[in-house]
Amino acid sequence: MANVSRASSSTEGFFQLFPTIEKQYTSPSRPSDFATPREAQRLSDDPILARILHQYLPVQAREQVGASVHKLSRRVLQPSVLHHAVEAETDVPTLHPLTTFGEVNKTDPLRTCAGWKALKDICVEEGTVSIAYDKTKTDFNRRVAQFGIIHVWTPAAAMTMCPMSMTDGAATLLSRHLADPDGDQPGRHAVFAETYSRLVSQDPRQSWTSGQWMTERTGGSDVSGTETLARRLTQGEITEDERLGLDQDILGQPLGPWRIDGFKWFSSATDSEIAVLLARTSRGISAFLIPMRRRVRGRVMRGEGEFNDDVTELNGIRIQRLKDKLGTKGLPTAELEIKGARGWLIGQEGKGIKEISAILNITRIHAAAGSVSYWSRGLAVCRAFSKVRKARGRLLYDHPQHVLWMATETVKYWAAAQFSFFGIALLGCNEQSWEAVAKNTASETLIPRDPAHREALLRLLTPVIKAQVSVASVNGLRECIECLGGVGYCENNEDGGIMNIAKLYRDTLANTIWEGTASVMAEDVGRVIKDKRIAGGNVIEAIFGSWVTAALQNCRGLFKEECEVVEERLQALIAxxxxxxxxxxxxxxxxxxxxxxxxxxxxxxLHDASTDGDEVASHIASRYVWSHAVPHSRYQRKQISWQDNASIDRRIFLGVSFRPERQNGKL
Incomplete structure (x- = not known):
């Protein structure tokens, strides 16, 4: 009797093995293995992270920082963390603007889910902000350590890193004003000191986050049309607030002597404790710090005659509505009406745009770093999927075309990760010193020693990094979605949402817009190039060109032709x-x-590959040059057989330690 085929059903037929997402970073077990990146690179699913930590951290710090990244690489895959991330994505913030009887709800109009709050606590516990401000750590680049944690954490964070990035920026801004006297704002010094300590705290019970309210209806990144106004309160108004019990923040500190009124059209991190915003005064656009909430004394009684001092309400802020966005679903983004909010002037009146640039430089780096971290998770899912999915009788990793495609994407990702972390390393070196954080590391020939040179280089590169890495990451995640086919196109919140690349894609799109689009960044770069205050208006040749030339000196032994290609591209840019x-x-x-x-x-x-001659790093560097850096020139890449290329592709995409496992089954 002939065999009769059986139809599949919901419980019978083909069932694919579930892809296993590997640990992003694995720290070597022997101290001697920290001398080179080889062992960490071999053990880690994301080997470029291992190479980056090796490049920018001295040997004595690699074990300490690596242990933290190693631990977090496992925590982000725990079911409880994945559950929090799915809950934050699906149980979105809600607005309750009125009380039962129709009064304005000043007490608790915004509600976020438990998962969102739990993820914010993990952000604080893992030091996503505080690591950068721990002044007891002086012998390594704190920013590299901080963003090593962020790189691993962000894909699981469900956009809680948005308030953390703005908190980071606010902490940097306030740190520059901790020594300012009160002047005509009595109590400001103490408020700034207390606020700063909470912004950089690693204790979720004490920590605060900061919002950043710049965007108005007149234009996103163009703050010149700011319609929010600020004025000094009269003594009579201050006295009246004291009489009404509306003169203290939630800690019992005085509220600032400025009144702020206006409308902010796009305000993320609306559940933060403070906000930094721009408002126009009689002397121009100025920067202000406002507490989100204030105490309401004498309004509510607890028991007979006993006043409840714990009651708080919004500080002259009314949440008009929450934004319905393409992505970033768990992040409470709102339109805010500000009417009679009290706050503190930061720095000089009329110098707000200059003040706020301290935040923008930090948050732009965060935008790029967050984007490339999403890309890292997308490629991790692609690797895992390629090891278990079959097509035409073969596992995906046995299809040379597929592996070449994914290897090409991996090359782009390595480039974006290196670009982001170079900006991070420059930032950290400027905040500390070259001698403290670059000397005796593999980056001492990469990071300029002269502080003015570093400052100018970072000023030029920050908008480029923000624009290009953010856009490249979106494109990269689109490729990752295609890699998974129909699975990639679905909102996979089952199994802890680990396969939900669609969510990563939607969330990453926000970074191409937040803090300025590529066009805004391009205009900024043009201004830097023509700015006579920066290298006399010759920043490309004098600063950028000299950095390129110096860095390539260490690469010529292994990459003579590649160096010539890059130098020709540089000359074209200088012209x-x-x-x-x-x-x-x-x-x-x-x-x-x-x-x-x-x-x-x-x-x-090229510089990274030259430090140890690693085979995979060398192939990636060479491929990037011939694919992305070649100008219209006489150079032609050396040709090798496609079979040899295919062997290299597999090591680039799947890692040097990958060994094929033959599996039975059918698609």
Whole structure:
């Protein structure tokens, strides 16, 4: 009798093995293995992170920092953390603007789920902000350590890193004003000191987060049209607030002597304890710190005659509505009406845009770093999926075309990760010193020793990193979605949401807009190039060019032709900068971003590979140069057989320690 085929059903037929997401970073077990990146690179699913930590951290710090990253690489995959992330995505913030009888709800109009709150606590516990401000750590780059944690944590954080990034920026801003006297704002010094200590706390019971309220209806990144107004309160108004019991924040500290009124059209982290915002005074746009809430004394009694001092309400802020966004679902983003909020002037009146730049530089780095961390998780899912999914009778990793595709994406990801962490390393070096954090590391020939040179280089590269890495990560995650086919296109919140690349894609899209689009970043780069205060208006040749030339000196032994290619691309960029007017640079702004990105990433990958001659790192560096940095020139890449290339592809995408496992089954 002939065999009769059986139809599949919900319980019978093909069932694919569930992909196993590997640990992103694994720290070597022997102290001697920290001398080189080889062992951590072999053990880790994300080997570029291991190489980056090795490049920027001295040997004595790698074990300490690596242990924290190792531990978190396991925590982010725990079912409880994955559950929190799914809950934050699906049980979204809600607004309850009125009380039962229709009065304005000033007490608790915004409600977020337990998962969101739990993830914020983990952010604090893991030091996503505090590590950068721990002044007891002086012998390694605290920013690299901080963003090593962030790189592992962000894909599981369900956008809680948005308030953390703004908290980081606010902490940097306030740190510059901790020594300011009260002046005509009695109590400001104490308020700033207490606020700063809570922003950088690693204790969830004490920590605060900060909002950043800049965006108005007149224009996103263009704050020149700010319609929010601020004025000094009269003594009579201050006395009246004291009489009404509306003169203290939630800690019992005095509220500031400024009154702020206006409307903010897009305000993330609405559940934060404080906010930094811009408002216009009689002397121009100024920066202010406002507490989100204030005490309400004498309004409510607890028992007969006993006043409840714990009652608080919003500090002259009314949440108009929550934004319905493409992504970032768990993040409470709102339109805010500010009417009679009391706050403190930060720095000088009329200098608000200059003050706020301290936050923007930090948050732009966060935007890039967060984007590339999402990309890392997307590729991790692709690796895991490729090891268990079959097509036409073979596992995906046995299809050379598939592996070449994913290897090409991995090359792009390595470049973006190196570019982001170079900006991070420059930031940390500027905050500490070259001698403290770069000397005696693999990066001492990469990071300029001169502080003015480093400052100018970071000023030029920050908008490029923000624009290019954010956009590249979106494109990379789109490729990851395609890698999974229909699975990638679905909102997979089952199994802890570990397979939900669609969510990563939606959330990453926000970073291409937040803190300025690529066009805004391109305009910023054009201004830097023409700014006479920076290297006399010659930043491309004098600062960027000299950095490229110096860094490539250590690469010529292994990558002679690649170095020549990069130098020719550099000369083309210098010629454009020298011959173009400000108007022409603006017109070709996005081309400038691409030039600077290609040169920078090539230099960073070549430099990294030259430190130890690692085979995979060398192939990736060479591939990037020939694919992305080649100008219209005479150079032609050396040709090798596709079979040899395919062998290299597998090591790039799946790792040097991967061993195929033959499995039976059918698609």
């Amino acid at each position: 454009i900068a020298e011959s173009s007017s400000a108007e022409k640079l603006e017109y070709h702004g996005r081309d400038l971003l691409t030039h600077i990105e290609a040169i920078s990433c090539a230099v960073l990958l």
